[in-house]
Amino acid sequence: MSTSTKIAEASGSFAIGGDLPVVRLGFGAMRITGAGVWGDPADPDEAVRVLRRAVELGVTLIDTADAYGPFVADLLIKKALHPYPDDLVIATKAGFTRQGPGQWTPVGRPEYLRQQVELSLRHLGLDRIDLLQLHRIDPDVPLDDQIGELKSLQDEGKIRHIGLSEVSVEELQAAERIAPIVSVQNLYNLVNRSAERLLDHSEKNGIAFIPYFPLATGTLAKEDGPLAEIARGRGVTPSQLALAWLLRRSPVMLPIPGTSRVAHLEENTAAAGIDLTDEEFEQIAAQGR
Numbered sequence: 001m002s003t004s005t006k007i008a009e010a011s012g013s014f015a016i017g018g019d020l021p022v023v024r025l026g027f028g029a030m031r032i033t034g035a036g037v038w039g040d041p042a043d044p045d046e047a048v049r050v051l052r053r054a055v056e057l058g059v060t061l062i063d064t065a066d067a068y069g070p071f072v073a074d075l076l077i078k079k080a081l082h083p084y085p086d087d088l089v090i091a092t093k094a095g096f097t098r099q100g101p102g103q104w105t106p107v108g109r110p111e112y113l114r115q116q117v118e119l120s121l122r123h124l125g126l127d128r129i130d131l132l133q134l135h136r137i138d139p140d141v142p143l144d145d146q147i148g149e150l151k152s153l154q155d156e157g158k159i160r161h162i163g164l165s166e167v168s169v170e171e172l173q174a175a176e177r178i179a180p181i182v183s184v185q186n187l188y189n190l191v192n193r194s195a196e197r198l199l200d201h202s203e204k205n206g207i208a209f210i211p212y213f214p215l216a217t218g219t220l221a222k223e224d225g226p227l228a229e230i231a232r233g234r235g236v237t238p239s240q241l242a243l244a245w246l247l248r249r250s251p252v253m254l255p256i257p258g259t260s261r262v263a264h265l266e267e268n269t270a271a272a273g274i275d276l277t278d279e280e281f282e283q284i285a286a287q288g289r
Helices: 007-011 044-056 072-081 110-124 143-155 169-176 196-205 226-234 238-249 262-273 278-287
Strands: 013-016 020-023 061-063 089-094 129-134 159-165 183-187 208-212
Touching: 007 020, 007 262, 044 072, 044 262, 072 110, 089 110, 110 129, 110 143, 129 143, 129 183, 143 159, 143 169, 159 169, 159 208, 169 196, 183 196, 196 208, 226 238, 226 278, 238 262, 238 278
Parallel strands: 061 089, 089 129, 129 159, 159 183, 183 208
Antiparallel strands: 013 020
16 A cells, blocks of 8 residues: 555654654544443444554554453454554553443452453453553552552563553652653543643653543534534534644644544544644634633
């Protein structure tokens, strides 16, 4: 495939941890599971096609988690893409147990985290996980024990880099006193910027910021909404504008929009080629406040 078809590359690149380069617009695997992020997807074959098409389009960062399914997303990734391209980074997470659709319970006991990392290695067909993110900090387990176990796995060569998910600046700094932290994954999008302080801190310190639910635009994207109006003027979709805005917002931003359909994937990935003017960026930012 010629380089020109790898449209994700237009989003630029970022080196996670300084030594793990990825194309900034990635793919989140949560939506290739069943309802409530539980069980198999309605169309497993389409999920495989989505994953293969993402790589064809130049995506080099796929974000998954042991809790997606559980393990459904991981097994689909392995089926679709193993043996993996040399430049593909699979980031995963551990620290959530699942009791059913839509149910998530944090568990950060060291023995559980170790078990899940070992299972992720097996299910994904990897010898080492490039980026392992603590899915949630377990309030019932000392942070030293949670991050310390991930550091032990890193020292053993089973994890390359450690990241966190849904944390504050203070929690990030506390974790950094135990082990190097190269990424954070928090809720962030055009209409929910509660993690703004963490984003600014991450940018200042060269830490990758992976926004989940990047396409939550709410009423802004309605047909008569302000985002839709701007999108029509550019000949793009509101979702594409929302992704372009995220990419413009910070050089450490690595959006991971997810979908279970190839057509939607192609639409999302095309956002990589949208260059917003300063005026458009500020106009879109103002609409989301």
